[in-house]
Amino acid sequence: MDPIRIAVVGMGKIARDQHLPAISGNPNFNLAATVSPNHGGEPGIPHFKTLDELLESSTGVDAVSLCTPPQVRYELAVSALRAGMHVFLEKPPGATLSEVVALTARADKVGTSLFASWHSRFAAGVAPARAWLSERVIKDVKIIWREDVREWHPGQDWIWEPGGLGVFDPGINALSILTHIMPSPVFLNTATLSLPANRAAPIAADIQFRDTAGTPIHMDLDWRQVGPQSWDIIVETDAGQLKLSNGGAVLSLPSGVERNEDMEYPGLYARFATLIRGGRSDVDLDPLRLVADAFLRGKRQSVEEFHD
C-alpha cells in the first residue's frame, strides 16, 4: 500500500516535539511538506508560508496535520477538506463546538477522514485504567492538574486569547481521559474560573462534575504551580484506589504500579492511518463540550495580573 503523503501545518512546539518524530516512525506516512508563516521547515522537504501556497503548488499531499492554535484551525481544515485531503486536528479540535460539527459534516460529504485527536487517551495507563474501572463501582474521582504556565507555555499569547482556553488547554487533556475511562456520561455542576485581570482566559479553575450514576468528580486546575507538577486522576472504587499520574503514563492499582513507554503520538498516527485506510472519521466532542459548559456555567473571578 502506498504511504500517505502528509503535510504538517504549524511548525511550533508540538509539531517538532511529537508530530515529526511520530510521522517518521510510521511507515504508513511520508512527510510531503510543511507549512508555517514564520518557522522554517525540514531539510529536503518542500516548505510553504501558508496552506494556500501549498494547495496552489504541484506538491502531492493526501493528508494534513493541523498543529496550529485552535483559533485558526477551522479555516485551514475547510481548505484541506475542500482539496479532498484527510485532516488530523490537534487538540482541542476547534475554538467552538459548532465549527467542529460543521467540519464533521463537511468531511462526511467529501468522503475524507477527519480525526479529532486526544493524545492523552493514548497514554500508557489509560486503556488498562478504562478496562479495570469497567468492572468496579466508582465512588469518587479527583483530578489534580497543576503546572507552571511559564515553564510549559512560554510566550504563547494565543493561549490567553478567547478560544485559546487558558488553563483548559492542559485541563482538556484530563477531561479527555476522564470521559474515556468513566463508564457513565459526565456533566458539570458548578465551576469557578479565575481570570487574571489582564487576560481573557482563566489561569485556574475549580470544577465539580458528576456522572449519571451520581459519582462526584472534582477538578482542580491551576497554572500557578511552582515546584512539583501534578497531572493526576485519583479514582476511589469498591475495590480500592486507582491512580493515573504523569498525565496517564503511570497507572497505580491496589495490585501494583505499571509504567510503560510513552506511545501517545505513535498511537495517534496509527489510529489516523487506520481511519484513512478504512474510510472513517473519529470526532469525539465530549472533552470540548465539558470545557464549553465550564465557560457557560462557571462563575468568573478576577485575580492578580499575569505577565510572562
Ligand code: NAP
Ligand atoms: P505553538 O508552539 O505556538 O505553535 C503553533 C504554531 O502554529 C506556530 O508555530 C505558528 O507558526 C503556527 N501557525 C499559527 N497560525 C498559522 C496559520 N494560519 N497557518 C499555519 N501555521 C500557523 O503551539 P503548540 O504548543 O505547538 O500548540 C499547538 C496546538 O497543539 C495547540 O492546540 C495545543 O493545545 C496543542 N498541543 C500542544 C502541546 C504542547 O506540549 N505544546 C501538547 C499537545 C497538544 P509560526 O511560528 O511559523 O508563525
